[in-house]
Amino acid sequence: xxxxxxxxxxxxxxxxxxxxxxxxxxxxxxxxxxxxxxxxxxxxxxxxxxxxxxxxxxxxxxxxxxxxxxxxxxxxxxxxxxxxx
Amino acid sequence: xxxxxxxxxxxxxxxxxxxxxxxxxxxxxxxxxxxxxxxxxxxxxxxxxxxxxxxxxxxxxxxxxxxxxxxxxxxxxxxxxxxxxxxxxxxxxxxxxxxxxxxxxxxxxxxxxxxxxxxxxxxxxxxxxxxxxxxxxxxxxxxxxxxxxxxxxxxxxxxxxxxxxxxxxxxxxxxxxxxxxxxxxxxxxxxxxxxxxxxxxxxxxxxxxxxxxxxxxxxxxxxxxxxxxxxxxxxxxxxxxxxxxxxxxxxxxxxxxxxxxxxxxxxxxxxxxxxxxxxxxxxxxxxxxxxxxxxxxxxxxxxxxxxxxxxxxxxxxxxxxxxxxxxxxxxxxxxxxxxxxxxxxxxxxxxxxxxxxxxxxxxxxxxxxxxxxxxxxxxxxxxxx
Numbered sequence: 001x002x003x004x005x006x007x008x009x010x011x012x013x014x015x016x017x018x019x020x021x022x023x024x025x026x027x028x029x030x031x032x033x034x035x036x037x038x039x040x041x042x043x044x045x046x047x048x049x050x051x052x053x054x055x056x057x058x059x060x061x062x063x064x065x066x067x068x069x070x071x072x073x074x075x076x077x078x079x080x081x082x083x084x085x
Numbered sequence: 086x087x088x089x090x091x092x093x094x095x096x097x098x099x100x101x102x103x104x105x106x107x108x109x110x111x112x113x114x115x116x117x118x119x120x121x122x123x124x125x126x127x128x129x130x131x132x133x134x135x136x137x138x139x140x141x142x143x144x145x146x147x148x149x150x151x152x153x154x155x156x157x158x159x160x161x162x163x164x165x166x167x168x169x170x171x172x173x174x175x176x177x178x179x180x181x182x183x184x185x186x187x188x189x190x191x192x193x194x195x196x197x198x199x200x201x202x203x204x205x206x207x208x209x210x211x212x213x214x215x216x217x218x219x220x221x222x223x224x225x226x227x228x229x230x231x232x233x234x235x236x237x238x239x240x241x242x243x244x245x246x247x248x249x250x251x252x253x254x255x256x257x258x259x260x261x262x263x264x265x266x267x268x269x270x271x272x273x274x275x276x277x278x279x280x281x282x283x284x285x286x287x288x289x290x291x292x293x294x295x296x297x298x299x300x301x302x303x304x305x306x307x308x309x310x311x312x313x314x315x316x317x318x319x320x321x322x323x324x325x326x327x328x329x330x331x332x333x334x335x336x337x338x339x340x341x342x343x344x345x346x347x348x349x350x351x352x353x354x355x356x357x358x359x360x361x362x363x364x365x366x367x368x369x370x371x372x373x374x375x376x377x378x379x380x381x382x383x384x385x386x387x388x389x390x391x392x393x394x395x396x397x398x399x400x401x402x403x404x405x406x407x408x409x410x411x412x413x414x415x416x417x418x419x420x421x422x423x424x425x426x427x428x429x430x431x432x433x434x435x436x437x438x439x440x441x442x443x444x445x446x447x448x449x450x451x452x453x454x455x456x457x458x459x460x461x462x463x464x465x466x467x468x469x470x
Contacts, residue, residue, distance in 0.1 A: 038171075043154065045188035046189070047179055047184050047185070048179065054153055
């Protein structure tokens with residue numbers, strides 16, 4: 001599946017989209033972290049919560065959970081939420 | 086490692102500056118007369134603290150997060166030219182049920198370990214936690230004796246009682262005679278001491294007021310802003326506390342409010358406290374307005390460092406060169422410090438992005454740089470040749 005990478009994380013990926021696989025959002029992020037070490041912890045805390053100012057969309061729906069199932073046909077979009085100053 | 090261009094600024098005092106929008110390096114000429122700014126490092130990152138390991142003069146650590154991304158630690162061995170992220174930054178253990186545990190919001194303070202433990206570093210976090218690295222800052226683990234201490238939440242209170250930004254573990258001081266003997270200072274927790282390198286801890290707050298608690302003489306729940314022990318006389322402790330300036334002679338075991346000797350019109354509220362590394366009687370503070378709604382700016386808009394040369398018995402204002410009026414400075418706890426030169430150099434950074442310095446023990450101040458982002462930390466350092 002296609003994972004869209006926000007500008008805040010491109011120091012890890014050096015590209016704005018990455019092809020990944022996995023049955024759940026959590027598995028996809030785990031694969032991303034293996035390929036780009038450190039990326040996952042910047043967007044998911046040690047309790048497996050998506051960080052407050054990070055939004056993850058699966059297609060057009062925003063999710064807050066790593067357990068959400070995904071398929072190869074889905075597009076995952078990680079975004080830095082708009083926040084002040 | 087590529088050779089750094091000299092231009093007469095290498096191997097002198099440099100100031101590592103952490104700001105709300107990145108890290109900077111301010112290098113001085115040999116007599117500390119001229120200063121040259123380098124950076125930014127990680128522009129846009131929130132840099133709470135940046136230090137150089139005084140034991141090797143090479144390893145720099147930077148605690149960084151952003152408005153969006155979680156907290157991490159970067160390391161540099163080439164004076165900030167390149168930075169590498171830690172493999173395992175400070176993080177609390179995952180607990181069940183999922184999502185119920187604590188998460189590090191930011192690393193608030195970084196500390197080199199004892200001189201006999203050359204690759205050890207400590208990190209203090211918000212929420213209040215203590216972490217240790219034994220490999221030069223690459224991997225970090227929680228100090229279980231504190232983070233998992235059954236008394237920890239009792240000591241520091243529930244999360245909803247934390248100050249804005251989360252209570253932080255801001256100070257760690259290691260007895261130069263014994264790496265097992267350490268003190269920590271935590272917001273809304275107090276001062277704690279360990280004799281066994283962090284396996285067990287005891288509160289050390291006797292004599293210190295906590296006028297915001299139902300029991301102002303409570304054993305814990307205090308609010309130290311900065312804690313320092315003297316490097317040559319480590320049984321002499323000072324703290325700038327929410328409730329004033331205190332000194333403890335360790336054999337006495339209780340804090341004495343030496344801030345009571347400050348001018349009443351100024352008060353003894355502030356955040357940083359700085360010790361002269363050669364003289365335990367010399368101490369410097371930066372008073373702030375702690376009246377009514379706590380403006381946290383220079384009292385009456387007249388910024389001054391106050392110095393004592395007798396352990397806090399008397400205090401003298403040092404303001405030559407600083408604005409005589411309309412100077413509403415805010416100086417955060419990590420943003421004031423001293424070098425190890427003679428005469429002593431003292432430096433502070435403001436929330437308005439200015440760095441001020443004195444290279445004559447505070448007799449005269451000079452603005453070293455302006456227009457930086459809000460300054461969180463100022464750490465003097467000397468790079469190895």
